[in-house]
Amino acid sequence: MKEFKVKVPATVANLGPGFDVLGMAVEIYLTASVKEKEGFVIEPEEGDALSGAVVYIADENKMQLPVNITIEQGPDAVPRKSGLGSSAAARVAGIMIAGKLLGLDLDSLDIARKAAELEGHPDNAVPAAVGGITICYKSAEGVEYKKIDPAPGLKVVIAVPKLQTDTEEARKLLPEKVSVEDAVYSVSRASLLIKALVEGDFDSLSEAMKDRLHQPCRKKLIPGFDEIVTESLRAGAYGTAISGSGPCVFSFAPEKTAAKAGEAMVNVFKDKGVESEYIVTEIAKQGAQIIE
Numbered sequence: 155m156k157e158f159k160v161k162v163p164a165t166v167a168n169l170g171p172g173f174d175v176l177g178m179a180v181e182i183y184l185t186a187s188v189k190e191k192e193g194f195v196i197e198p199e200e201g202d203a204l205s206g207a208v209v210y211i212a213d214e215n216k217m218q219l220p221v222n223i224t225i226e227q228g229p230d231a232v233p234r235k236s237g238l239g240s241s242a243a244a245r246v247a248g249i250m251i252a253g254k255l256l257g258l259d260l261d262s263l264d265i266a267r268k269a270a271e272l273e274g275h276p277d278n279a280v281p282a283a284v285g286g287i288t289i290c291y292k293s294a295e296g297v298e299y300k301k302i303d304p305a306p307g308l309k310v311v312i313a314v315p316k317l318q319t320d321t322e323e324a325r326k327l328l329p330e331k332v333s334v335e336d337a338v339y340s341v342s343r344a345s346l347l348i349k350a351l352v353e354g355d356f357d358s359l360s361e362a363m364k365d366r367l368h369q370p371c372r373k374k375l376i377p378g379f380d381e382i383v384t385e386s387l388r389a390g391a392y393g394t395a396i397s398g399s400g401p402c403v404f405s406f407a408p409e410k411t412a413a414k415a416g417e418a419m420v421n422v423f424k425d426k427g428v429e430s431e432y433i434v435t436e437i438a439k440q441g442a443q444i445i446e
Contacts, residue, residue: 179439
C-alpha cells in the first residue's frame with residue numbers, strides 16, 4: 155500500500171439562523187497520514203471519531219484494516235470541541251481512508267451522507283466533504299445539499315477561546331419547542347442571510363446572522379458573547395455569530411477590518427478572564443481530498 159494523506163477542512167455550522175441547515179468550510183484543516191501497519195493504530199489515541207468512522211466502513215464491508223493513521227498536530231490543526239466541526243472532519247477523513255483502502259467507489263455525497271449519519275446532523279459533515287457554503291436538507295433518499303456561491307470580498311474571522319464545549323451537552327440547552335414568532339424570526343433571517351451572501355449585500359449580515367433558535371441558549375456558555383458581537387461590529391465586521399455550538403465565535407468581515415474585528419473579540423474574552431486567539435481565514439471552496 156502506498157502511503158497517502160487525507161485533508162479535510164474545518165467547518166462553521168449554522169451561520170447564525172441556519173440551525174442544522176447551513177454550514178461553511180474554512181481553510182483550517184485536519185490532516186491525517188496513512189500507512190500500512192500490522193494491527194489498527196490511530197495516533198493520537200483521542201482520534202476516536204476518525205477511528206470510529208474507519209471501523210464503521212470496514213464493518214459495513216466485513217473487512218479489517220491493518221493500518222496506522224496519524225492525525226497531524228500543530229497550530230494550524232482543527233481545535234477539538236471548539237465549534238469548528240472537528241468530529242465531522244475526523245469522520246469524513248475516516249470514511250475516505252476506509253473507502254480508499256477497501257477500493258470503494260464513494261463520491262462526495264456518499265461520504266457526506268455517511269458522515270452525517272455518524273454525526274447525527276449534516277451541517278458540519280456536508281461542507282467538510284464538499285467544501286463551500288452548503289444548504290442541507292433531507293429527502294426520501296437521505297441527506298441532500300445545495301451549494302451557494304457567495305459574492306467576493308469576505309474574510310472569515312474566528313475567535314478561538316481556550317474553552318471546550320461538548321456538542322451533546324450544548325444541544326441539551328435547546329428548547330424542545332419554540333414559538334411561531336421565534337420560528338418566523340429565524341426563518342426570515344436565514345432567508346436574508348442567503349440573499350446577502352449571494353448578492354454581496356454584506357451590510358445586511360449584522361441583522362441576518364441573528365436568530366432565536368439556538369444562540370440565546372448557547373451564548374450562556376460563551377463569556378461576553380453579546381459584547382463580542384457589539385465590539386466586532388464596531389471594529390468593522392459585517393456580522394458575528396456562534397460557530398456551531400461554540401465556544402468559537404466567528405465574523406464575516408472585509409479584508410481591511412478583519413484583523414481589527416479579531417482583536418476586538420479577543421479583547422472581550424480577555425476582559426472576561428478567558429485566553430483566546432483569532433484566525434483570519436477564507437471560505438474553503440474545496441472539500442475533503444486525498445493527497446497521494
